[in-house]
Amino acid sequence: MASGSAQLIASPQRIAVEVVRQHVEQAAFLWAQRDTWSLEDPPDEAVIAEIGQRLEINLDGLRIAGSAAWPFVDRQLADFPDKGEFFVAGWMAIEQEDAKRVDSTIEAARQAGERRGLVGAFSWHKPQKIGKLVRDWLGAHDALLRYLGVAACVAHGVDPKRLLERLVRDPDSDTRALSLRLAGKLKRTDLAQEMEAAMQAEDDAVRLWAGWALTELGSGDLARAALRKAATAGTPGALAALRAAVKAGPEKEVRVWLGGLMKSQATAPLAVRGIGMLGDRSVLGWLVQQMSQPTLAIAAVAAFLELFPEARGETKLFSSDPADAGTAFVEHFGDDLVTLAIAEKVEIWWRDQNLMQA
Incomplete structure (x- = not known):
């Protein structure tokens, strides 16, 4: 009888552990799938929304599991350091407001050269949840932290005010390009001169997003030639350059x-x-x-x-x-x-x- 009781007690525990593991794996898979769909041309918003709903169900499971999910998150990240796994680790660290976990996940991403999952994790949380972290990152000496801070602002459409004046001149080309994109998205007309200056930058992405930003301000004539050149260059941003070149007009x-x-x-x-x-x-x-x-x-x-x-x-x-x-x-x-x-x-x-x- 004692043996049978032990089996009855142990069985639910094993099932709970398996459920948590499945939530971790599914969350990583679904976010990666959703991100890949978002890169389609043009993206299918209905499919993206449906995957997002399924993802939220699994994230709810991780909220309930709390710290019990970390062994599975850590093991998954060690075995598969890809964007979906970094999304889960980053999301969990922010969700539990665990500063050490946030730092260790960022360092792991730095070593793996993978930023997309982290950006997705911070973007998934509401601005109020990540506000203090983002403010610290925007002023950090570390280029990766500044990049993550700007990426979070882009995702939520948040204006970092005066900080953006410095970020559009950032010495890190990736951060500078993303900051110019943010300035265009926010229609920061006060930074138009910085955008024009960035059109002379050596980095292709900086020039592209400077031209894109000018087009968003209605000054596409200043960037038209550069955008058309970028559109035909075959670089990763060619599609964005093409769209900006078309928008810059005139249509004829x-x-x-x-x-x-x-x-x-x-x-x-x-x-x-x-x-x-x-x-x-x-x-x-x-x-x-x-x-x-x-x-x-x-x-x-x-x-x-x-x-x-x-x-x-x-x-x-x-x-x-x-x-x-x-x-x-x-x-x-x-x-x-x-x-x-x-x-x-x-x-x-x-x-x-x-x-x-x-």
């Missing part, structure tokens, strides 16, 4: 520029994507033609979804199997995982929409 001139990009096989996908950023839905017939060309198909899908977000729910219009689009697509994409729009189905769908509206 932008269309001429995009038309020129269409003449080169190397830049034609950028032109197709840029057309989708103009907001002109009358170009759908032209986009359908581009969907039929393997080299332009991905850009055409992105442009289509930006112009017609309501089409996301029409799963019959899309396929992840290149064979559905034709042998040329199979030869071009091989085994790559891609989402293609079936041109003929898109054309029929749009004709039906017009008939319904009529």
Whole structure:
């Protein structure tokens, strides 16, 4: 009888431990998945929101588990020092207001060269929760801490006031670029001269975000040439540069520029994507033609979804199997995982929409 009672007592404990472990693993997986979806072009906000709801359920489990979750968090971070695992460790440290844990997690991220998960962790908490930490970081001697502080401000749209005057001149190029992005997002017209000066910086990202910020202030003419150059450079910020270049206008001139990009096989996908950023839905017939060309198909899908977000729910219009689009697509994409729009189905769908509206 004693043995049976012990088993009954031990069993719930084992189940509880397993549940906590699953919450830790699921939280890391879901945040990483959500972050990856946010990088899609254009992102599917409905999917991102759904993943966020599932993530919150697991974070609630970690709130209940409290310090009992740390052994699993530590083990997971040691085994897989990736963005999702850093998100969980950073989120837990802030949630429990454990300064030592915050510091150790930041140091681990520094060693791993992984910042995205930490930024996500601090961004997930409300500004009031991280306010004191962010203020300390913005004035820190450590470049990584300053970067994290600015990143938190970008995520929450918080204006660091006079501190931003110094941060847009920060000696660390990553922090400076992000600070310029924040200044543009906040429409800090008082920093326009700093943005113009940053257009002469050696670092590509600093120049890009300075131009982007000027465009947000309505001064895109000062950055137009630099943004167009950045858009065609193939750097990680090329898409942001393209969007800023399109926004900088004027529209007639932008269309001429995009038309020129269409003449080169190397830049034609950028032109197709840029057309989708103009907001002109009358170009759908032209986009359908581009969907039929393997080299332009991905850009055409992105442009289509930006112009017609309501089409996301029409799963019959899309396929992840290149064979559905034709042998040329199979030869071009091989085994790559891609989402293609079936041109003929898109054309029929749009004709039906017009008939319904009529």
